[in-house]
Amino acid sequence: MNKNRVTITDIASELNISPSTVSRALKDHPGLRKETKDAVRALAEKWDYQPNLLALSLLHRKSNTIGVIVPEITSHFFSAIITGIQDVVGKSDYNIMICLSNESYDEEVVLVKKLMNMQIDGVLVSTSSETxxxxxxxxxxxxxxxxxxxxxxxxxxxxxxxxxxxxSGAFQAVEYLIATGCKNIAHLGGPLNLSTTGHRLNGYLDALKKNNMPIREEYIVHVPGFSHKDGSKPAKKLIQLDNPPDAIFAMNDNIAISAMHVAKKMGLRIPEDISILGFDDEPHSSFFTPPLSTVWQPVYSIGMLSARILLSHLNSPDTVLEYRKEIFIPELVIRSSSKAN
Structure with missing residues (x-):
C-alpha cells in the first residue's frame, strides 16, 4: 500500500472482490459467508482502515455530529459547559464539534453556514455579545x-x-449588600445588548427599589467585555466619584476581581471600605485575597441538560417538536470580599 488513506476499493482490489462486498462485510451483512467477512475484517485491521465519515455524511445527509458554538473557551464557565455536553454526547452515537465565535456576530454567521455545509445534525449555541x-x-x-x-x-x-x-442572582446579591449596611451600591454591567446584562441590571435596580434606595445613574457603568482588563477603567471611574460607592456588584467574577485590584491600588480596604461581589463563582475566585463573594451558577448541569434536550430531538425525529425552556436558579456564595451579615 502506497496511499496514506486506505479505502474500501483498496481492500476489494487486494481480495479480488467488489467494493460493495467489502462494505457489506464490514457491516456484518448476514448474506455473506463467514470466510469473506473474516478476510475483509482482517485486512481492514491490518491496514488500519477508517471509514470516510465526510463521504458517509454526504451520502446519508447525516454526520452524527453536533455543533457547539460558544463565544470563547478560556473561562471556566464555558469549558465546564462543554465538559457537561461531552459527558452526555460521549455516551451516544454522536460526536461534538466545538466552534468559537470570539464574541463576533459575523464569525458566528460564518460558523453556522459551515456547519450546515457539513451536514451537521444539531446545534448547541451560546450567542456572541454582538448578536x-x-x-x-x-x-x-x-x-x-x-x-x-x-x-x-x-x-x-x-x-x-x-x-x-x-x-434572581443579581437581586439576591444586591439585597445581601443592602442587608450588610451598604448604602451606595454600584453596578459594573456587561455589554448592553446581551440578555444576561439586562437581567442582572434589572435585578440590581429592583433590589434597590424594593429597599427604597436611590438609583444613581453614575453608579451604573457598563464594561466592553468580560476579561480582567475590561473592568479596570470602569472600576476606577466609580471609585474616583465625588461620592464613591461603598459596594460594587459586578457582571462577572473577572470584572469583580479587576475592581478589587483597582480598589487596593487606590488604598481602599476590602470589605471595610468597599464590598465587592461578582457573578459565576469561577474556581480561582476563592483564592484571591480576600476571597471573592459571588453568585454560583450550575454550569456543568447547563451543558448536560442542553445536550440531553438536543439528543431527545435527534433520537425522535418524527415526534412533534415542542420547545422547552429550562431555567436554573443561582445561589449566593458569601466569602470575605463583602461585609458579613
Missing amino acids: ENFDHLRKLQKNGIPVVVFDRDCPGLEADKVLVDDY
Missing part, C-alpha cells in the same frame, strides 16, 4: 436542524433554551 439578529439560527431550523440555546437568551427566537435566572 442581535437570529436569522442564521432560524435558517438552521428551516433546514430541519434542531437548535438548543444555552446561557444567553435569544429573545424572539422559538427554540429550546437552557438558561440561568440572572435576575
